[in-house]
Amino acid sequence: xxxxxxxxxxxxxxxxxxxxxxxxxxxxxxxxxxxxxxxxxxxxxxxxxxxxxxxxxxxxxxxxxxxxxxxxxxxxxxxxxxxxxxxxxxxxxxxxxxxxxxxxxxxxxxxxxxxxxxxxxxxxxxxxxxxxxxxxxxxxxxxxxxxxxxxxxxxxxxxxxxxxxxxxxxxxxxxxxxxxxxxxxxxxxxxxxxxxxxxxxxxxxxxxxxxxxxxxxxxxxxxxxxxxxxxxxxxxxxxxxxxxxxxxxxxxxxxxxxxxxxxxxxxxxxxxxxxxxxxxxxxxxxxxxxxxxxxxxxxxxxxxxxxxxxxxxxxxxxxxxxxxxxxxxxxxxxxxxxxxxxxxxxxxxxxxxxxxxxxxxxxxxxxxxxxxxxxxxxxxxxxxxxxxxxxxxxxxxxxxxxxxxxxxxxxxxxxxxxxxxxxxxxxxxxxxxxxxx
Numbered sequence: 517x518x519x520x521x522x523x524x525x526x527x528x529x530x531x532x533x534x535x536x537x538x539x540x541x542x543x544x545x546x547x548x549x550x551x552x553x554x555x556x557x558x559x560x561x562x563x564x565x566x567x568x569x570x571x572x573x574x575x576x577x578x579x580x581x582x583x584x585x586x587x588x589x590x591x592x593x594x595x596x597x598x599x600x601x602x603x604x605x606x607x608x609x610x611x612x613x614x615x616x617x618x619x620x621x622x623x624x625x626x627x628x629x630x631x632x633x634x635x636x637x638x639x640x641x642x643x644x645x646x647x648x649x650x651x652x653x654x655x656x657x658x659x660x661x662x663x664x665x666x667x668x669x670x671x672x673x674x675x676x677x678x679x680x681x682x683x684x685x686x687x688x689x690x691x692x693x694x695x696x697x698x699x700x701x702x703x704x705x706x707x708x709x710x711x712x713x714x715x716x717x718x719x720x721x722x723x724x725x726x727x728x729x730x731x732x733x734x735x736x737x738x739x740x741x742x743x744x745x746x747x748x749x750x751x752x753x754x755x756x757x758x759x760x761x762x763x764x765x766x767x768x769x770x771x772x773x774x775x776x777x778x779x780x781x782x783x784x785x786x787x788x789x790x791x792x793x794x795x796x797x798x799x800x801x802x803x804x805x806x807x808x809x810x811x812x813x814x815x816x817x818x819x820x821x822x823x824x825x826x827x828x829x830x831x832x833x834x835x836x837x838x839x840x841x842x843x844x845x846x847x848x849x850x851x852x853x854x855x856x857x858x859x860x861x862x863x864x865x866x867x868x869x870x871x872x873x874x875x876x877x878x879x880x881x882x883x884x885x886x887x888x889x890x891x892x893x894x895x896x897x898x899x900x901x902x903x904x905x906x907x908x909x910x911x912x913x914x915x916x917x918x919x920x921x922x923x924x925x926x927x928x929x930x931x932x933x934x935x936x937x938x939x940x941x942x943x944x945x946x947x948x949x950x951x952x953x
Contacts, residue, residue, distance in 0.1 A: 526660075532710045533652050533661065539706035540645070541668035543603065546699030548677015552798040553685045553692035554631070555783040560689070561624040565913075569780035569905030574628050575635035576901075579894035582636060586643040587887025588747035591880060595644040595651070596710050602640035603704045609634045610697035617690040642890060647882040648710075650874050659819065659871045666867050667812045670859065675805030682798035751884025760941035761876050761885065763934045764869060767927075769892035771835060774923035776900025778842065778916035781908045785842075789913045792848045803852040807859025815867060824868050825939040829932065831865040834858075836924045843917035876941055 558571040590598060613630045616622035653661045684691040755762055778785065786797040818827060834857065841854045877885045904916040 529653055529657055529661065533649075535706055535709040536648055536652060537664055537668065539599075539703045540665055541672050542699050542706060543641075543703035544669050544672035545677055546696035546703075548673035548675075548801075549681035549684065549692045549699075550677075550696050551673060551801060552678035552681035552794075553696075556682065556685050556794055556797070557689055558624065558627060559783050559787070561627065563784075565781050565784060565908040566905040567624060567628075568784060569901045569908075570628060571631050573780070573898050573901050573905075574632040575638075576894040576897045578632065578636040578639050579891050580898060582639045583643070583887050583891040583894070584748045584751075584884070585744055586639045587751060587884040587890075588744045589640070590644040590647055590883030590887070591747060591751075592744075595647050595883070596707060598644035599641055599648070599707055600704050602637045602644070603700050603707075605637040606634055606641065607697045607700045607704075609637065610693050610700065614690045614694050614697065617693070639890075643883060643887045646870075646886045646890075650879060650882055652710075655875055658874050659867065662867050662870050662874075663812060663815050666863055667809070670805045670808035670812065670863060673805075675802055675809065678798040678801040679795070682794050686794065747884065751881055751888065754878075754881055755885055755888055758876070760938045761873060763931070764873060764938050765889050765892045767832075767931050767935075768869065768889060769896045770927045770931075771832065771924060772893050772896030773900040773903070774839070774920040774927065775835070776897040777904035777907065777920050777923075778839070779897075780901030780904040781913060781916060784908070785913045786848075786851070790846070790848045790851055792851070796848055799852060800855050803855040804859035804862070807856040807861075808863035809859075811860045811863035815864065818864065823939070824872065825936050827864055828868060828935050828939070831861040831868075832924075832928050832931070834861045836921060836928055839917050839921035839924055843914050843921060872938060 554571060554575075555568065558568055562568065609630055613622070613627070616626050616630075649661050649665070650658065680695075681692045684695060755765065782800070783797055786792045786800055787794065790796070792799070838854060838858050842851065845851055845854065873885070873889060874882070900920075903919065907915045907919055
């Protein structure tokens, strides 16, 4: 019905935003299917916590290798086309994995290699994709736009996808990955409907935000002589000289280390410690998505009545409590309740942190700063999951939760006061205008 479309994506936000939203939601259905199916596939081939954690590590490791380059490339070329090409590459990797599974030649090393290749393509999808929203919407609509993208992530990736992935995996190991390939391919078609996105402007040298030169060619050098590594250095310098954004990236890095330590072996924790089975494991992410849906309905009210700083502190405090609760529980139903609360505050945190960053970063630096933020996210996850696998191997499946509880509590004390400075910072454009005569 028309009124539903207006509620989800108001007409003022434009047709291109609706295509972006449809592409994101479709892709997230496939990713949600794999969210349950991929760990189950690895766990069916090995019981080693280290190898199980390695599956997630190899999917996220590409962020450390290619993340900064992806940001620089996203600031040079058509961002929409980059998303299309990278998603097409993901579909090819998935189809190859399906072929290996159907023919019976797949082993743990082929699966891990597929995870790395898939993760490499995903680096470019996520980096370029994260820069499209500020190009399509006005700053005042960024909060709503991010909330809608997050809502799709929760419904498709966390709520609908994982149970479907677990069900399809039980029917046949290749089925969930075939469905994911179809979803990713459809996402390419949907995002192709967006009008060609312009390449960000590149101000002259001395502006403090970008180097001289226009759009580069395929060699990585621009007519002005700038190279990709120069662009990367420029983005890092801007980030280092901007304390609010720098601190926000640091917070995300530290909390992802502690968060990822137990998450890397969550499939073993759910199936062996809580005895929830494959479907029960999928229900954990479903419970998280249900909490996120409640947050989606509550976000508008919260934004009007509670400051961003207060909400950020509450979310990070709940993160500490969540780790402690998981360390202590032995009941599956209680774990589902904890995951519901986690989904609620995680959605609020993700929407606020993304909106604050997008408002503070100049348009021509969105790709590079977003890539540094993502390197922090996934770098923290790689470190955390590696630690979690080793800790679980040595001290048991609840030990990573105790590590996460202690680490998150210490981090919260460190970042409590700087949160106010992050939220109260003004966008760079406002600062420049304020200094003009």
